[in-house]
Amino acid sequence: GENVEQHPSTLSVQEGDSAVIKCTYSDSASNYFPWYKQELGKGPQLIIDIRSNVGEKKDQRIAVTLNKTAKHFSLHITETQPEDSAVYFCAATPYGQNFVFGPGTRLSVLP
């Protein structure tokens, strides 16, 4: 079955800097890769996703890149703000199968 690793487990950046979180997956059949943001005590919120037919997707300050050959995908946050502080989860799944989530990355944006 699918296995998803996520690095780093914690990340601290200065406000205004960029943050990058990387996930690797094991199942070459996986073709949907969402990213979720979870604030303390709340449910995860879908912030961006990418399907295997594209290599990059952007939405304002966030972007996701996918390297299918190497089986990894990354979340990029530019111009970080204190409200970006949260735990971020990646997931991977082949079509029609259940999501497999990474263990999460705790991002702290320091003012």
Added chain:
Amino acid sequence: DGGITQSPKYLFRKEGQNVTLSCEQNLNHDAMYWYRQDPGQGLRLIYYSQIVNDFQKGDIAEGYSVSREKKESFPLTVTSAQKNPTAFYLCASSIFFGEGRTYEQYFGPGTRLTVT
């Protein structure tokens, strides 16, 4: 105001008691899911349901039970057989679940269950 609601936000129970967590959605989604979240770990799938009156076990179904009598509702019962029930429980839904395409999952606010 569309979305997924979970109640209560916090729940306390004594060991040996069954407890039922509520999940309701008004998004008209066919599929619903229950996940468990423990500190420092990713989300693990407990049960999922693709349509009314049908559900399947996820990766950690032992000690849990569900029902899906209505499209909008997918309650989860944590039974006394669950050895470590204290956790944060998350309900999610998606338009559909099946072969050929993966649909986005949207999560509720969660219920934190503490069993002592």
